[in-house]
Amino acid sequence: MMTIAEALLQAHQLIHSETPKLDVELLLAEILGRDRTYLYTWSERPLTDEQAELFNNWFNRRLAGEPVAHILQHRGFWTFELEVTPDTLIPRPDTELLVEIGLELLSGIEEAPRILDLGTGTGAIALALASELSRAQVLATDVMPGAVALAERNRQKLGCDNVEIRRSDWWSEVDGNFHLIVSNPPYIAQDDPHLVQGDLRFEPRSALVAQEDGLADIRQIITGAPTYLVQGGWLLLEHGWQQAEAVRELLRERGFSAIFSRKDCGGNERVSGGRWL
Known part of the structure; x- marks a missing residue:
């Protein structure tokens, strides 16, 4: 089973992203419903099969260049979150x-x-x-x-x-x-x-x-x-x-x-x- 730490390590593959580490953190945090600090506090926790499948899907979309905001369908601006399409x-x-x-x-x-x-x-x-x-x-x-x-x-x-x-x-x-x-x-x-x-x-x-x-x-x-x-x-x-x-x-x-x-x-x-x- 893929752990949070193993998923985080995949950031090195995002060679065309200016923020590969942040990209992976945002994807994982969304999937887990947690903040980014959680990813490092509980890095050895395994993802469920469903979470791992979703992560792989989203990661491959980001690998192809699709913006994180389009994958997550929202983006922070000022003091709130906005739907993005x-x-x-x-x-x-x-x-x-x-x-x-x-x-x-x-x-x-x-x-x-x-x-x-x-x-x-x-x-x-x-x-x-x-x-x-x-x-x-x-x-x-x-x-x-x-x-x-x-x-x-x-x-x-x-x-x-x-x-x-x-x-x-x-x-x-x-x-x-x-x-x-x-x-x-x-x-x-x-x-x-x-x-x-x-x-x-x-x-x-x-x-x-x-x-x-x-x-x-x-x-x-x-x-x-x-x-x-x-x-x-x-x-x-x-x-x-x-x-x-x-x-x-x-x-x-x-x-x-x-x-x-x-x-x-x-x-x-x-x-x-x-x-x-």
């Missing part, structure tokens, strides 16, 4: 920077803030902001029906009654004015080699790739945002690690002020924003 991007820790900055920018507003999350995917950004700002009214949109359905399931699971999920192709079904507009849009160029590597192979191209060297959707958002911002409102965008200068220039050309960029946990400029006055 192949219809959307897997929420990433760097995107939490959008939430952190958004909360900072809204901290001085006395009235109930109105927030728009464009291209919401799983609903991660909108739900994180709504969970921290109970008075806020949040509109989250996405063009893909599968993403809209997924975000709505996550909204219901978390009980965020101050969030509305709506299908919209960027600005097509948006109305009203907002104190904060946030977005993590597609920003990878079509010929980027990373698209055929790692977990990105399993994620929807429509949520990853944009024309104009990855800037087309960012440009569309920046162009339209002033129509939907209150005076003094903010626009925040996640972008590629080499795009900050180009995004700042687009914001400047459109007439935004107080333009800035902020670095992610890897030291790369990942979020840029500006204020509409």
Whole structure:
């Protein structure tokens, strides 16, 4: 019978993963219904036949490159777990920077803030902001029906009654004015080699790739945002690690002020924003 320790040793086979040890720990913890500390405290305990069969199935899927989040069908973001499907991007820790900055920018507003999350995917950004700002009214949109359905399931699971999920192709079904507009849009160029590597192979191209060297959707958002911002409102965008200068220039050309960029946990400029006055 396979023990927990023997299963953990298989991590060395995941040569194409950046986090092989963590991957195996997450799979085992899910199967056993325990936390990761348990795996090392009781490492000599055997898996049941059913547990071993499930582990081998999941491990082989990960060996083939399928993301752990797709195998487990959930991923942690901010302070909660989100359902994840192949219809959307897997929420990433760097995107939490959008939430952190958004909360900072809204901290001085006395009235109930109105927030728009464009291209919401799983609903991660909108739900994180709504969970921290109970008075806020949040509109989250996405063009893909599968993403809209997924975000709505996550909204219901978390009980965020101050969030509305709506299908919209960027600005097509948006109305009203907002104190904060946030977005993590597609920003990878079509010929980027990373698209055929790692977990990105399993994620929807429509949520990853944009024309104009990855800037087309960012440009569309920046162009339209002033129509939907209150005076003094903010626009925040996640972008590629080499795009900050180009995004700042687009914001400047459109007439935004107080333009800035902020670095992610890897030291790369990942979020840029500006204020509409």
